[in-house]
Amino acid sequence: MITNCSSPPPSQEGPQCPPESSSQVFAPAEHEVHQQDVIQETPLESVEDTLKPLHMHRNKHFKRLSSQWQSTFRGNIPLSPTENWHGAKSFRRRCKLLGDEQPLCVTTNNQRQRYVTKDGKCRVNLGHIKDKSRFISDIFTTLVDLKYLWFLLVFTACYILTWMSFGAIYFLDAWLRDDIAHVHDSQWQPCFENVDSYLSALLLSLETQRTIGYGSRRVTANCPEGVVLLMVQSITGSIIDAVMVGCMFVKISRPQQRAQTLIFSKHCVICERDEKLCLLFRIGDLRESHMVDAKIRAKLIKSRQTKEGEFIPLEQSEINLGYDTGGDRLLLVEPQTIAHIINDSSPFWEVGAKRLKRETLEIIVILEGIVEASGMTCQARTSYTQDEILWGHRFASCISLEKGAFLVDYSAFDKTFDVQMSPLSARNRSHAKDEESTF
Secondary structure, eight states: OOOOOOOOOTTSOOOOOOOOOOOEEEOSOTTTOSSOEEEOOOOHHHHHHHHHHHOTTSOHHHHHHHHHHHHHTOTTOOOOHHHHHHHHHHHHHHHHHHTOOGGGOOOOOSSOOOSBOTTSOBOOOOOOOOOTHHHHHTHHHHHHHSOHHHHHHHHHHHHHHHHHHHHHHHHHHHHHTTTTTTTTOTTOOOSEETOOSHHHHHHHHHHHHTTOOOSSSEEOTTOHHHHHHHHHHHHHHHHHHHHHHHHHHHHHHOTTGGGGGEEEOSOEEEEEETTEEEEEEEEEEOSSSOEEEEEEEEEEEEEEEOTTSOEEEEEEEEEOSSTTTTTTEEOTTSOEEEEEEOOTTSTTTTOOHHHHHHOOOEEEEEEEEEETTTOOEEEEEEEEEGGGEEETEEEOOOEEEETTEEEEOGGGSSOEEEOOOOOOOHHHHHHHHHHHHHO
16 A cells, blocks of 8 residues: 655644555464465554445444554554553454454464473463362372462361360260369369360360370360270371371472572574584583482474374474483583484474574473482473574583682573574585585
């Protein structure tokens, strides 16, 4: 669309020509959509003016909806959160009006939803679980997985419930034996001594279970049921104490906090190493107590469509980090640079510099090892999206030799620098070498 605009006089306000910009291509799914819609950047007023002669039979609401959808994808101009939300909502409504399929109606956001965050937390919410009795059957793991607030509330409720329950039983038995009416009678042989109300029975229950024994209230030998109640409450209190101590010990000693001192580089890099195209990232341990039997592995998370038309969301592919040669077993004393050789069996075999910018993928890196201090297995995770993979970069050295030892400079842990490298993929490089060898 071409609009002729004349420059207004300086003293008058008039329409101004929109700035020239390149058209933007919106491609929701690369494997599904072969023809892309090109949307030219125009102001809202010009879009509405253009729609008037072409769509007079449509109502004003749909024209306003179309202009909002156009304004949502205005080139590279950043949108405010409110404007972005309204644009995404309008686009979903437009997809519904046009009858597009659900996989094609995908809104684009600047922040892509991660499968695993940078600090290793999985962004997967489990919903609609009908058989929740499985959590009760594994009550110990369920209690350990609770947050500290709920953990303390559960055991506090258990203690209070048992104290009040046995207090009610003591009070009921004392009332049935008529001990309450003869509490000040020195000739009466009570079953529960000095129990004249529910509050005094509750104090007896608390002193019995916690083995306090102040001496003013006690269970006598004048009734056999009082001895049985004393035994049952003592066993119940011991069980609750054992479960709470066990859960608390496991919860405190879990090696999740050990993973906070295992760090990963902020970016992956793709560069040449020994004339082979490699994907590199760096890991390090901040503690002087080392990880025992450390292992590294990586997964590629990417959705794809099969040849039969089946859509597989979040498909996991293995990234070889040297498990066939033993390169995945690490002596994590100093920062290690982990290399994945991009060959014909690699998922990055056909990925070049330009295609990498168009891909939608995520690399999950998992580091496992045994904590030297406790002997428990620790796991640290991180992820890299396609925006965090740098093509034609290399990690700077962070190790230097000093007197009597090697010095690790963690300030240079994430530093990279550019290298001169071809943007071709590993497959195209191999074909080019084969052609050169033939000629």
